[in-house]
Structure formats: C-alpha cells, structure tokens
C-alpha cells in the first residue's frame with residue numbers, strides 16, 4: 707500500500723502532508739489513528755522535537771516494513787538536529803527522499819508558516835520514481851540528547867484561564883493522557899495539541915525566561931531537500 711502518514715500537533719506537518727498526498731494521489735493518515743504496518747511507498751511527515759525524533763514516530767518506524775520511504779521533518783527554524791540521518795541509521799534504510807522544512811514554531815505566535823509548497827515538487831517526483839539515497843549527517847548540538855523533553859517541560863507552562871468551560875475537548879485530543887479539565891500532569895511534553903484544540907482558547911502558554919531568550923536566537927530559514 708501507498709500512504710502519506712503524518713504526526714502533527716499544531717498543523718504544520720499536517721498541511722505539508724496534505725499537499726504531498728494530493729500531489730501523489732496517496733491516502734493521508736494520522737499516525738495517532740490506526741495505520742497500516744506494510745507499505746510499498748510511504749511518505750512520513752513529522753515535526754522535530756527538541757532536535758530529536760518524537761517518540762511516537764520512533765515507535766511507528768520500529769513497527770513497520772516499507773519498501774520506499776520518504777521522510778519529511780518540519781522544524782521551527784531553531785535547529786533541525788539530525789533526525790533524518792538518525793532515521794536511516796537506526797530505523798529504516800530504504801530512503802528515497804528527504805526534506806527539512808522550516809515552519810512556524812509552535813511556541814512563537816507570530817511566526818511564518820511555510821508557503822512555498824511548489825519547492826517540494828522534486829520530492830514528489832522522486833517518490834514517483836524511487837531510487838535509494840544515503841542521507842548525510844548534519845550538525846547536532848551535543849547537548850541535544852540530554853533530557854530533551856525536560857527542556858520544553860521546564861521552559862513552558864500551560865495555564866488554564868477563566869474561559870475554560872470544563873468541556874474536556876483538550877483531554878480527548880491529548881495523545882499522552884496528560885491533561886484533565888485544563889490541568890496538565892507529568893506526562894505532558896508541551897506539544898500544544900491541547901492549546902490548539904480548545905474551542906474557547908482557554909489554554910494559554912507561558913514561556914520561562916531561558917526559553918524566551920533561546921527563541922529570540924537568529925533563525926535558520928533553510929529548506930533542505932534530498933532526492
């Protein structure tokens with residue numbers, strides 16, 4: 707089977723996946739909803755989290771067989787880490803194309819989304835005519851692997867405002883069982899799916915000083931394509 711599978715919390719990876727699916731004529735599937743285990747052609751789109759591959763994507767990659775894999779990582783213009791190389795090294799060798807796409811950072815309100823979808827045409831063409839490639843190793847901050855999740859957890863809090871109606875739509879949307887009645891627990895990775903899903907915009911984020919300063923760093927607006 708062929709498919710475009712995505713993991714997305716604030717919609718950036720989903721939008722890219724939807725574009726690729728429409729160009730390829732492949733079905734679009736959410737990694738969090740039951741996905742197939744065997745693929746002939748698979749395009750996997752996901753966000754970089756703390757310069758790493760999100761756990762849910764790692765688990766998916768461990769449990770599938772795929773003939774031709776295309777990997778697309780969206781990142782918030784801070785640092786894309788080395789996630790595509792790590793996928794080829796640790797999980798799946800059969801890679802035909804890859805891309806790092808600079809997107810809106812989940813933690814920055816007025817950041818730009820990625821508009822230049824036409825620039826992804828070489829990826830679409832390569833999926834249609836696959837041949838294997840070897841992905842290069844990129845620079846990754848050596849500190850990136852030290853308690854990656856803890857960095858976002860300590861840097862950001864999710865606060866419930868008086869607008870919360872107690873509808874628990876946030877609870878339904880949370881992948882990790884990490885929020886109930888607008889209050890997060892220790893499972894929360896600060897992916898902000900709850901904030902996005904709240905129909906009353908009752909969940910607000912508060913950035914700590916260190917994360918605020920880090921997010922002011924000069925941005926890397928680089929689209930990297932491997933075909």
Ligand SMILES: Cc1cc2nc3c(=O)[nH]c(=O)nc-3n(C[C@H](O)[C@H](O)[C@H](O)COP(=O)(O)O)c2cc1C
Pocket residue numbers: 713714715716717718719720752753754755756757758780781782783784785786809810811812813858895896897898
């Ligand atoms: C927990 C978390 C960690 C993140 N870590 C990074 C990072 O290390 N480097 C970066 O450039 N962007 C980082 N981002 C930003 C996301 O990669 C970026 O906003 C992505 O496009 C979001 O995709 P989505 O809307 O599909 O969830 C992070 C976002 C979250 C929520």
